Structures are given as structure tokens and as C-alpha cells.
Amino acid sequence: MKIATWNVNSLRVRLAQVESWLDDVAPDILCLQETKVPDTDFPIQTFVARGYQVVFHGQRTYNGVAIAARGPLADVTCGLAGFADEQCRALAATFQGLRVASLYVPNGTAVDSPRYPYKLSWLAALKEQSRVWLAQNPALVLAGDFNIAPEDRDVYDPAAWEGSVLVSAPERAAFQALIDTGLTDALGSLAGEGRGFSWWDYRAAAFRRDQGLRIDHILLGSPLAATFVRGFVDRKARAHPRPSDHAPVVVELAWPPA
Numbered sequence: 001m002k003i004a005t006w007n008v009n010s011l012r013v014r015l016a017q018v019e020s021w022l023d024d025v026a027p028d029i030l031c032l033q034e035t036k037v038p039d040t041d042f043p044i045q046t047f048v049a050r051g052y053q054v055v056f057h058g059q060r061t062y063n064g065v066a067i068a069a070r071g072p073l074a075d076v077t078c079g080l081a082g083f084a085d086e087q088c089r090a091l092a093a094t095f096q097g098l099r100v101a102s103l104y105v106p107n108g109t110a111v112d113s114p115r116y117p118y119k120l121s122w123l124a125a126l127k128e129q130s131r132v133w134l135a136q137n138p139a140l141v142l143a144g145d146f147n148i149a150p151e152d153r154d155v156y157d158p159a160a161w162e163g164s165v166l167v168s169a170p171e172r173a174a175f176q177a178l179i180d181t182g183l184t185d186a187l188g189s190l191a192g193e194g195r196g197f198s199w200w201d202y203r204a205a206a207f208r209r210d211q212g213l214r215i216d217h218i219l220l221g222s223p224l225a226a227t228f229v230r231g232f233v234d235r236k237a238r239a240h241p242r243p244s245d246h247a248p249v250v251v252e253l254a255w256p257p258a
Contacts, residue, residue: 001255002026005102005143005218006237007033007199007246011064015043017240021248022050025234028070029095031102031143034244035064042066057091065091065102065144075099081132083125090126092133097256098224099137103144108165116165119147123174130181140221142183145199145246147215148175150188154214156197166215184225186218186251191231198233199246207238216249227254 004027008014011032022030030052035042038060047054047068057078058064065088067073073093080090092101103126108119126142133140148171152158161167179185187195197212206212220228231251238247 001028001096001253002250003029003031003100003141003143003218003253004248004250005031005033005145005216006248007104007145007216007244009034009036009244009246011035011037011043011066013242014244015046017237017243019046019050021234021237022047022052025248025250027250029098029100029141030068031100032066032068033064033102033104033145035066036061037064055091055093057088059088063088063104065089065104067091067093067095067100067102069093069095069100071095080122080125080129082128083122085122089122090129094137097137098139098141099133100141101133101143103142103146105144105146105148107147108171110165111163111168113165120170120174123171123178127174127178127181130178130183134182134221138182138221139223140183141224142178142217142219143249144217145215146175146217148172149213149215150175150185150217154188154197156211156213166213178219182222183219184222186220186225186228187214187231187233187249188217190225190228191251194230194232196233196235198249200238202245216246218249218251220251220253224253224255227257228252229254
């Protein structure tokens with residue numbers, strides 16, 4: 001099974017790129033973030049024409065998440081339990097025995113911003129939600145833009161970024177607390193040479209100079225981590241004209257196990 005996540009930074013702008021990428025890579029599951037379209041405008045037919053069922057939770061201009069899969073999606077839920085949030089950042093569904101969540105973690109803006117505590121609170125709610133999901137079904141996938149580079153090796157210049165949002169100690173601790181619920185960071189600890197940056201700023205030729213961060217992640221429950229085959233960042237998608245500032249992250253699993 002091939003599972004992918006991609007912050008497309010506007011599905012309207014990047015729809016042709018998504019269509020081409022689906023035709024080329026053909027994942028079994030694709031989690032999208034920053035779709036930036038209300039549910040009434042979601043391009044369902046793009047996915048149906050390619051054999052996918054799709055569910056979505058969106059709003060105009062900002063945020064928005066979706067899950068596309070090659071088969072029925074059941075038990076669809078939006079948001080995080082017990083966390084009131086007007087922003088469309090979390091969507092979960094069940095597919096072929098897997099519980100899959102597409103997540104767009106708040107950026108936080110800056111460590112001294114009022115949005116930074118919101119990010120930490122959101123992550124705390126996600127940790128508790130993950131405990132519930134894992135108790136219900138350990139075959140759990142959390143995929144999305146986490147807006148956290150977990151380690152210094154996930155940052156092109158750790159010294160320049162030290163203490164900044166995306167790499168601050170509280171954010172990294174929150175990410176580790178999420179892992180400690182019983183998840184594995186697929187490209188962090190399993191992918192080996194497949195580990196790589198997934199986001200590059202549009203400015204200063206950051207992509208060409210490979211000045212990026214690894215902030216898009218696929219976290220796996222233990223039954224899935226045990227079937228890991230390979231993982232990679234698809235940098236080709238970031239090289240398109242008018243690309244998203246994120247590249248797709250892909251993992252392949254030998255799932256279901258024989």
C-alpha cells in the first residue's frame with residue numbers, strides 16, 4: 001500500500017499538478033492539506049475520475065484538509081475531540097482497516113505570537129485524540145503538515161533557526177509526546193536515505209539551494225510500522241512552475257500483511 005501526504009497550498013491553483021501526480025504516482029491514499037476551498041467547491045470529479053473516493057473538510061482562503069483513497073472511506077470525523085476549533089485542520093476516516101488522519105497543524109507564526117499557544121494547545125489535543133484512535137485501532141496513520149522539524153538534521157541551518165517557530169523546544173517536545181503515544185515517524189526513523197526536506201521557502205532560491213525543512217510527516221501505528229518498505233520525498237513535484245512550497249511525502253507498506 002502506498003500512502004502519501006501533500007500540502008498543496010491551494011487546490012485551485014495546483015489542481016492540474018495534483019491530477020498529473022495522481023496519474024504518475026497512483027497512491028492508494030492521499031492526504032491533502034491547505035486545500036483552501038469550501039466543501040461546496042471541492043473538485044470531487046478530479047478524484048472520482050481516477051478511481052478515488054474523497055472526503056474533505058474545507059473553508060475558503062485558509063486551511064482545509066482532504067483524504068482520497070482507492071475505495072470506500074468510512075467513519076469520517078472532522079476536528080479533534082474536545083477541542084473547539086473553527087479552523088478546518090483535521091479529518092479522519094477508515095480505509096481497508098486503517099484509521100487515517102489528514103492533519104494541518106497550526107504554524108504558530110512566531111514563539112512570541114498569540115498563535116503560538118494555540119499551536120501547542122492544538123498539538124496537546126492531537127496527542128489525546130491519538131491515544132483514543134490507537135486504543136480503537138492501532139493501525140493508525142497520521143499524515144500531514146505538522147509544521148515541526150523534529151531534529152536539527154531536519155533543518156538546513158540549525159544555528160540560524162535555533163529557538164524559532166517550527167524548531168522550538170516546546171514544539172519538538174510536543175511532537176515527541178505524540179510519538180510516545182505509540183507512533184513511528186516513518187521518514188525519521190525508518191526511511192534511511194529517503195529522509196529529506198519537504199518544505200522550501202519561495203524566497204531566495206531556497207529550493208534550488210536545498211535550504212529546506214522536514215515538516216511534513218507520516219506517523220504510523222506499530223502494526224503498520226512493522227510493514228514499512230520504503231519512504232521518500234517526491235522533490236519533482238516541488239520543481240514544477242508555480243509549485244506548492246511543500247513536496248509530497250510517500251511511504252510504501254506491505255499492507256495488509258500476508
